Amino acid sequence: MHKLLKPFLFPALLTTLLLAGCGDSTLSSPNHSPDSSNQDTHDSTADTDSTTHDTTDYQDILEDIEDIEDIEDTHPDTSEPEPDIAEPELDVSEPEPDIAEPEPEPPSWACTTVPCTAVDTTTTLAKMKAIDACAFELALEKPLTDGTQLADQLLDRLQSEGIGQRVTLTDVLGSLNRSGQSGLSSANNTRLAGLNATGFRWNSGDINVDYWYPQGITGSSDATANGLVNGRKLIMVAWYHKTDERPTRGARVSLADITDPNNITYRHLLLVDPISTPSGPNFKAAEYDGGNALHAGGIVWYGDYLYVADTSRGLRIYDLSRIFKPNKVDAATRIGISAGRSDAHTYAFAVPRIARFRLTKDSCPTRFSFVGLDRTTTPPTLTTGEYFADHHNGRVVTWPLDSTTHLLETRRGTTRAAAASVIGQTRVQGALTVGQDYYFSASSQNGSYGRLYTNRPGQNSRSVTWIAGTEDLYHDRQTGRIWSPAEHPGARDVVSIPRANIQ
Numbered sequence: 001m002h003k004l005l006k007p008f009l010f011p012a013l014l015t016t017l018l019l020a021g022c023g024d025s026t027l028s029s030p031n032h033s034p035d036s037s038n039q040d041t042h043d044s045t046a047d048t049d050s051t052t053h054d055t056t057d058y059q060d061i062l063e064d065i066e067d068i069e070d071i072e073d074t075h076p077d078t079s080e081p082e083p084d085i086a087e088p089e090l091d092v093s094e095p096e097p098d099i100a101e102p103e104p105e106p107p108s109w110a111c112t113t114v115p116c117t118a119v120d121t122t123t124t125l126a127k128m129k130a131i132d133a134c135a136f137e138l139a140l141e142k143p144l145t146d147g148t149q150l151a152d153q154l155l156d157r158l159q160s161e162g163i164g165q166r167v168t169l170t171d172v173l174g175s176l177n178r179s180g181q182s183g184l185s186s187a188n189n190t191r192l193a194g195l196n197a198t199g200f201r202w203n204s205g206d207i208n209v210d211y212w213y214p215q216g217i218t219g220s221s222d223a224t225a226n227g228l229v230n231g232r233k234l235i236m237v238a239w240y241h242k243t244d245e246r247p248t249r250g251a252r253v254s255l256a257d258i259t260d261p262n263n264i265t266y267r268h269l270l271l272v273d274p275i276s277t278p279s280g281p282n283f284k285a286a287e288y289d290g291g292n293a294l295h296a297g298g299i300v301w302y303g304d305y306l307y308v309a310d311t312s313r314g315l316r317i318y319d320l321s322r323i324f325k326p327n328k329v330d331a332a333t334r335i336g337i338s339a340g341r342s343d344a345h346t347y348a349f350a351v352p353r354i355a356r357f358r359l360t361k362d363s364c365p366t367r368f369s370f371v372g373l374d375r376t377t378t379p380p381t382l383t384t385g386e387y388f389a390d391h392h393n394g395r396v397v398t399w400p401l402d403s404t405t406h407l408l409e410t411r412r413g414t415t416r417a418a419a420a421s422v423i424g425q426t427r428v429q430g431a432l433t434v435g436q437d438y439y440f441s442a443s444s445q446n447g448s449y450g451r452l453y454t455n456r457p458g459q460n461s462r463s464v465t466w467i468a469g470t471e472d473l474y475h476d477r478q479t480g481r482i483w484s485p486a487e488h489p490g491a492r493d494v495v496s497i498p499r500a501n502i503q
Contacts, residue, residue, distance in 0.1 A: 111416035113137075116364035123422040125392050128438065130457035133417035135364035136397050138314050138357040138408060147274075147354035151322050154274045154281040154352065163327045163342040169320055172267060172349055173230055176257055178203050180264035184493045188467050188486075191449065192497065195464060199483070199495040200256070200264050207492045212239040212252070214485040214492060216299030216309065216472040217430075222373045223301040227478040232259045235474075237485050237494065238296035238308065239268075241285075247335070248293035249345045250285030253306070256494075270347040271296070271308070271318055272335075282336045283352065285345065286316075298370030298430060298472045300382060303406035307382065309368040310356065315384070317355040317407075324350055355407075360414055366395055370472045372432025372439075379403055381418060383438075385431040392426045396440075398433065421457045430473035430484060434499065441470040441484050452482070454502045464502050467495050475499065 111134035123129040158164030181201040183189075188197065201207060216238035221227040223234075235256045241249040249270070256266035271286040271294070286294040286308075294316070298309040304321040326342040328334070334343035344350040359365065369387035374380060380401045386394035398419040400409040408415040423431075423440060427450070430441040436456055443450040452466040469488040476483065481496040 111137075113362050114364075119364060121393050121395060121422050123393060123424050125424060126461045127424045128455045128457045128459060128461070129422045129424065131395070131420045131422060133397065133420040136366060136417040136420055137360045137363040137414050138399065139360050139414040140410075141356045141358045144355050144407070147317075148319070148322075150274045150276065150281060151319060151352045151354050154283060155322060155324055157281050157337070158324055158326075158342055161337075161340075163337065163340065165325050167323050167325050167349065169323065170230055171325075172255060172269065172323060173232065173257065175348070176255070176265035176267045178206070178266050178268075180256060180258075180266055182261045182264055184495060185491060187491065188493050188495060191465060191467065192495070195497045195501050197495055197497045198261075198481075199493055200258065200261070201493055202254075202266075206254075208489050210489050211241060211243050213242045213487050214239050214254075214471060214494075215295060215297045215487065216370065217474040217483055217485050217494070218299045218301040218306075218373070219474055219476060219483070220301070221476045221478055222375070222474065223303065225375070227476065232257050233478075234258065235483070235494065236299065236301055236306075238271075238299045238472075240295050241293040243293070246291055248285060248287060248291070249332075249335075250287050251294040251296040251308070252347065253296075253299070253351070267349070268347060269323070269349040269351050270344045271353070272344060272350045273353045280337075283344075283350070285335050286353065288312075297387070298368070298372065298384070300371050300373040302373060302380075302401065305406050306351065307371055309371045309384065310358075311368055314356060314358040314368055315371065315382070315408075316353055317357075318351045319354045320351060322352050322354070324352070326350060357408060357415070366397055369394075369428075370430045372430065372473050372475070374398075374433040374435070374475075375477060376435050377433075379409055381433065382408070383431050383433050385423065385428060385440075387428055389427050392424050394423045394425075394428055396421050396423050396428075396431050396438065424455070425453060425461065429471045432473045432475055432482075434475055439473055439475075439482060439499075439502065441466060441473050443468075443470050452484075452497075452502055462503055464497075467493060 114132045114135040116135055119131050119135045155166045184199050214237050218236050220229040220234040223229050235258050237254045238251055240251045251271045252268045254266050254268050258264050272283040273286055274281055274283050295311055296308050300307040304319060306318040306320055308316045310316045325348060326344045328341045328343045329346045329348050331343050332346050335345055367386040368384045370385055372383045380403055382399045385396035388394045397417045399415060400418045402409045425440055425442050427442045427444055428440050429443050432439050438455050440453040445451050448468040450466040450470045451463040453461045453463045455461045467486050468491060469486040470484045471487050474483040480499050482499050483496040485494045486492050
């Protein structure tokens, strides 16, 4: 308790001065391992460096709040007659404090560390089981401003040296240079009969290429609240460079305009990682720290950000508001700035990385084989999960998002998971949630074909037949359809069916 005495100067005519003040001071505290068969080509080359990001503990700041009572003058000016009014009785009861009820903290804020040994990740086949989400934690590897500044310095160098320029997504949409094919292959039309399936196929070169493999999928329904970007309905699919060559070409994304199903156009953009060099900012292909191509097993487009699954580490963020155009497109083996030119392996557009969320040293390890977005929850959430061919105890983890910043919802430098479960299925290639419902795509569970599952923790799976080579999942909220790309050369349909048909 603090007492505060504050002197006052009064006119000389006053003969008596009574000072009365008492202030109470209260102290408050704010409070995939790969399948050996050739049916699945999930990431077998992911960097497995277990080094994780150190986080900083922040102490609560204690504030002394002093409440000073008014000082009452008991000797009024005698030149004015006192009114003949009875003195009112004083209300000495304790007033109710005028304090608003605190907002409930998001789930990720209420967590304390749970050791991995305390998390039971076993369940029976086809039964989903909830586990303690507080065992899982992510943090930015570096401040976001570090990544955006480096990307901007790269853009400035390209512009100042006349070897490239910054462009907008509108520019890219105005130069889609490839045509897709509406509809599905006869094999998938037969396979998905009765499920109201639809979709599209790439051009013949992309259907058959054997060194680029489709993996992640997202679209404009993830990107914006109304499901449109520049008034268009868009699909984006990630591919990784499947090669033993070094260096690899990393990962690319295909931006497809499906507004008119009879006139589907698309273009490939290369994902790149800005780097600092003695000669200035530069860029390289999207790879793991060990030099293998980024698998890009799952992607989510949210605002201007493209989240890409980083298998053993966490999530990378590429910025679709900082796309740039290299000045050369004639050399497939060239990447970056050198000899007075810039190249991106012949790609006309490149998307730079600005951040990476990594598992913290206190987190239970988990793999990021795929990622999906749920905009139906408050806050929106990302769902990541693990691919395993040889057992059904892979985990799926849900991470809260900040709808204002479009980043993971963070407090004191880290993000704790909002929910986690054991999946109860093998060969899971993609996952997403819609409210309380989970959806999983699993490959090669029926010969070369897969299954599409729905489930909730504590319940048993329900499923429908699904395509061969299925990968990541994407939910179009406006149409209620769930999408997935097929990866195998010669059979690369991009397929969707109504969510209501998965029973």
